Amino acid sequence: MEPQTGGVPGEVEIELELDDIQSGALHERPSPYVGSYLLLRIDDLAAGRELVRRLIPLVDSGRPAAIPAHGAWITVAFTYKGLEALGVPQNSLDSFAPEFREGMAARAEHLGDVGASSPANWERPLGTGDVHVALAALSPDAERLEAVLARAHRAFEELTGVELIWRQDCYQLPTGRTSFGFKDGIGQPAIEGTGIAPTNPRERPLKAGEIVLGYPDETGELPPMPTPEILGRNGTYVVFRKLHTRVAAYRTYLRQRAASRDDEALLGAKMVGRWQSGAPLAVSPERDDPALGADRHRNNDFLYGDDLRGFKCPAGAHARRANPRDALYGDGSVDVRLHRMIRRGTSYGPMLPEGVLDDDGVDRGIIFVFAGAHLKRQFEFVKTQWLNDGIFIGAPAEKDPIVGSADGTGTFTIPQRPIRRRLTELPPFVVTRGGEYCFAPGLRALRWLAELDT
Structure with missing residues (x-):
């Protein structure tokens, strides 16, 4: 099976209802940018609905815009407990994906969030059930971000029964690099119907239903969708x-x-x-190539099929585990396209100065946001089967060397001639501080939630 370029002959590209889809899942963020994540708790049903009504004017649709009308991109999402707090009828609540209903904390052991990463050690209120509403605000500069955040604050500060319980500021550097020093955000899939061209011309756009509910996905079917239709359609997990x-x-x-x-x-x-720099090993295996890393038309234009043994890029490398591309087509057991999703990584905390090897005790890291229509076969599959396991690459004892649930005993194999190199005693480089499963409804669904009369 070879990856296809462009559309499939005879197929008509789906037309997305872009005016009803929140912009956050579909469109690239500006670079560089600053942002904030706000988490709120709803203590009063009527106040919660009024909050939604007030937030609707701040949310941009999926129509592309260089800079949105408000100067920042606002995304609004709800946890299962949040929808419950808004008084969504039980039959509608029961129609959501089981993983969403359970919540991330309840599934932590399955995800490999154990030990220091277990919910017992999470930053409160993450994983406690108090998180009901999540707001993400991103802007090209701090001035416009603060102006939008001021409007968002006015939406809930005057409401008795809605509390701001957590805020995390974040940013992306002009280089696009995260705290480990690597350029991030490369390799996003293109989504059919958005009009955004793939950065990898060797891969055709994903079916819209892989990311947005209400459209056929890669199986040709409509993914399960919350009911009523107005609530589920054009939403995303x-x-x-x-x-x-x-x-x-x-x-x-x-x-x-x-x-x-x-x-x-x-x-x-x-x-x-x-x-x-972002230059892929698959293209430049011997030395860094900053010009390649900076070129968005070339830094994602590659496959792994000509490097199945991993001499250029190890099969266990983080980027290859997260998206094996065509490396798994040969065995026919896994369709990689069923496990793609939108990934948004954002830095928080100050960077550790270059060359410093001692921990300064400052909290720094990445806020990762994934968007898709299938929690279980997208995020959870990749996390458990590809990042925390090595069976699919023929190394059952190995995990992702960067984000895998390491305990200090792991290994990482680097194929090379005449003899492979093996790194041992891998400590954990990433510790989970917390997380939530959310649902970002379409704009019509936001109005439906605001007007509930249960």
């Missing part, structure tokens, strides 16, 4: 995770195992699957 990055431990681990600074950079690239 959102996975929100706060991940603390142990940058000093990561740098120290590489320094102790590298023969030189160049070897250190190579080891880091082998673990991630890209050089720090």
Whole structure:
């Protein structure tokens, strides 16, 4: 099975109801940007509905815009407990995906969030059931962000019965790099019907139903959708995770195992699957190529089918695990396209200064947001089967070397000639601070929620 370029002959591309879809899932963020995540609790049903009514004017639709009318992109999403607090009828609540109804904390052990990453150690109120509404605001600059946040605050500050219980500021550097030093946000799938061209011309756009409910997905079927239709259609599930990055431990681990600074950079690239600039190992396996990493028309234009043994990019590297591309087509057991999703990574906390190997005790890391129509076969499958397991790459004892649930005993294999290299005693480089499963409704659904009279 070879990946197809462009549309499938004879197929008519689906037309998305862009005016009803929240913009956050479909459109790239500006770069650089600043942002904030706000979490709220609803203590009074009527106040909660009034909050939704007040937030609707701040939410942009999926129509593309260089800068939205409000100067920032606002996304509104709800947890299961939040929909319950709004008085959504039980038969509608029961129609949501089981994983969403259970919540992330209840599924933590399955996801590998154990030990230091277990819900017992999460940052409150994450995972407690108090999180009802999640607001994400992102803007090209701090001035416009604060103006929009002021409007959002006015929407709930005057309401008795709605409480702001958590805020996390975030940002993206002009380089696009995260706290580990690697450029992020490369390799997003294109979605049919958005008009946004793929950055990898070797892959056709995903069916819209993989990301937005109410449209056929890659199986040709309509994904299960919450009822009534006005509530589910044009919505998407959102996975929100706060991940603390142990940058000093990561740098120290590489320094102790590298023969030189160049070897250190190579080891880091082998673990991630890209050089720090964003240049993929699949294209530039021997040395970093900053021009390639900066070129969005080239830095995602590759496959792994010509490197099945992983001499260029190890099969266990983070980027390759998260999206194996065509590397699994040969065995026919897994359709990679059924496990794609939109990924949005955002940095929080100050960067650890270059060259520092000692932990300064400051909390820093990544806010990861995933959007898709299938919590179980998208986020949960990738997390449990590809990141926390190595069976699919023929190394059952190995996990993702960067984000896998490590305990200090793991290994990572780097194929090379004449003999492979094996890194051992991998410590955890990422610790889960908390997370929530949310649902981002369409704009019509937001109005439906605001006008509930149950």
